[in-house]
Amino acid sequence: MKTTIRIYTALVFIFLYLPIAVMVLYSFNSINSTGVFGGFSLRWYRELFRDTETLTALRNTLILAVISSLVATVIGTAAAVGIDKMRKRWVKSVTLAVTNIPMVNPEIVTGVSMMLLFVFGARLVNASGVLGFWTILIAHITFNLPYVILSVLPKLRQIDPHLQEAAQDLGCPPLKSFFLAVFPTILPGVLTGAVMAFTLSLDDFVISYFTSGPEFQTLPIRIFAMTKKRVTPDIYALSTMLFAAILILLIAINVLQARSEKQQSKKKY
Secondary structure (H helix, E strand, O other), rough: OOHHHHHHHHHHHHHHHHHHHHHHHHOEEEEOOOOOOOOEHHHHHHHHOOOOOHHHHHHHHHHHHHHHHHHHHHHHHHHHHHHOOOOOOOHHHHHHHHHHHHOOOOOOOOHHHHHHHHHHHHHHHOOOOOEEEEEEEEHHHHHHHHHHHHHHHHHHHHHHHHHHHHHHOOOOOOOHHHHHHHHHHHHHHHHHHHHHHHHHHHOOOHHHHHOOOOOOOOHHHHHHHHEEEEEEOOHHHHHHHHHHHHHHHHHHHHHHHHHHHHHHHHHHH
């Protein structure tokens, strides 16, 4: 039985990470080929840093991902606290159901509907060229919110509901009592939601395609435009760098969460 489990686990990891390993390998290919490996070289990394359009798209994507994830984390954490404090069960259930709609809704429906909303709003105020950075930012915040809320809510349910009240009885104002008594406990969930929002924003194509204008191009849209001709190995190099950055970020978050949980367990005993 143990051997079967190990084989199954190994196969799962192979299917998940073998494509990434091949991509990383071919990012160091010395020739422009996807089928023949001509030897190790940093050629495509040098070509990447000479491609100004791709670097501009990467910069736009990172700025968008950072801002949208931070705003979604703040709003999502506040929303999760509000939902957790709801007394009526049916109100809480309806609120959660409505909150989860952007997460289960097909991306193309969300993208088209938000594009129509922005265009309709622009016509009401006689504005033109409304689609751009601000519209895509609003769209990313919208679809990131449910993931932050779902990451924070379980942590709120794990803490003592009277913890904040006890801090207020000791003289803390409501806002200060939240940040001193509640926030350190739910911090792992907040960080998880922030990382999830960042990676989703970094990766999104469909919603970005419909809500961005011609003057603001994200990396997925740039890569999609390149596929109409031919994807060169410098995109493999860029994807490898993004994968390494996300991997380092996830490792750092896991280490911080492990330390936080260890400190909390020490305080209990």
